[in-house]
Amino acid sequence: MKVILINGSPNKEGCTYTALKEVSDTLNKHNIDTEIFYIGKMAVSGCIACNYCREHFKCSINDKVNELAAKLPEIDGVVVGTPVHYASASGMVTSFLDRAFRVGFLNNAWANKLGAVVVSCRRGGATAAFDQINKYFTMNNMPVVSSQYWNQVHGSTPEEVKKDIEGMQTMRTLANNMAWLLKCIEAGKKAGIPFPELEPRVFTNFIR
Numbered sequence: 001m002k003v004i005l006i007n008g009s010p011n012k013e014g015c016t017y018t019a020l021k022e023v024s025d026t027l028n029k030h031n032i033d034t035e036i037f038y039i040g041k042m043a044v045s046g047c048i049a050c051n052y053c054r055e056h057f058k059c060s061i062n063d064k065v066n067e068l069a070a071k072l073p074e075i076d077g078v079v080v081g082t083p084v085h086y087a088s089a090s091g092m093v094t095s096f097l098d099r100a101f102r103v104g105f106l107n108n109a110w111a112n113k114l115g116a117v118v119v120s121c122r123r124g125g126a127t128a129a130f131d132q133i134n135k136y137f138t139m140n141n142m143p144v145v146s147s148q149y150w151n152q153v154h155g156s157t158p159e160e161v162k163k164d165i166e167g168m169q170t171m172r173t174l175a176n177n178m179a180w181l182l183k184c185i186e187a188g189k190k191a192g193i194p195f196p197e198l199e200p201r202v203f204t205n206f207i208r
Helices: 015-029 052-056 064-069 091-105 126-138 158-163 165-190
Strands: 002-007 033-038 077-085 114-121 152-154
Touching: 002 015, 015 033, 015 077, 015 114, 015 152, 015 158, 015 165, 064 091, 077 091, 077 126, 077 165, 091 126, 114 126, 114 165, 126 152, 152 158, 152 165, 158 165
Parallel strands: 002 033, 002 077, 077 114, 114 152
Antiparallel strands: none
8 A cells, every 4th residue: 555645845855745754654664655746846737728638637837746646646645735825725736626626627646545734834824725725526436535624734944843743743643544445445355346437527618
């Protein structure tokens, strides 16, 4: 079993990373492989609506989005980490996820993988960003993993985040819950319980 943790902060080992590392370390204690996937500092383009992904199942913009898409068959869960910018996820991670989830949307590449989001903020706006990212999961047949509180940490530096003892505990609880669910799914597979059968997608417009 493997979980990929997406670091959507421009800071490679900043506050968002500190929260994700706590999740990753806890998952490792359950013998679940993890990878922290750093988007980087380079500008990430938003979706240009070219529909290239409809036929090729990868993006026409060849960057880290396609690197992540290539990893989808080997992972069982994803944790998206983002700093809070103006009560929203960072622009970088938003553009990245818009394209990454579009690539996997039509072929259900994200379906049945567990999803969770971790947000890092100085003071406020965390729950709005938390809600924003969760919508990617709920539109793609992904069970959302919960914790004991909203998955958020507070602080302006990694050292301050580590002092947010409730936030760090929330990260560990999130990881424990994800590990448990992954093992339940694995046990279900061994017992012959298949994933839900997905109907072909139907698209309708409100104006006809």
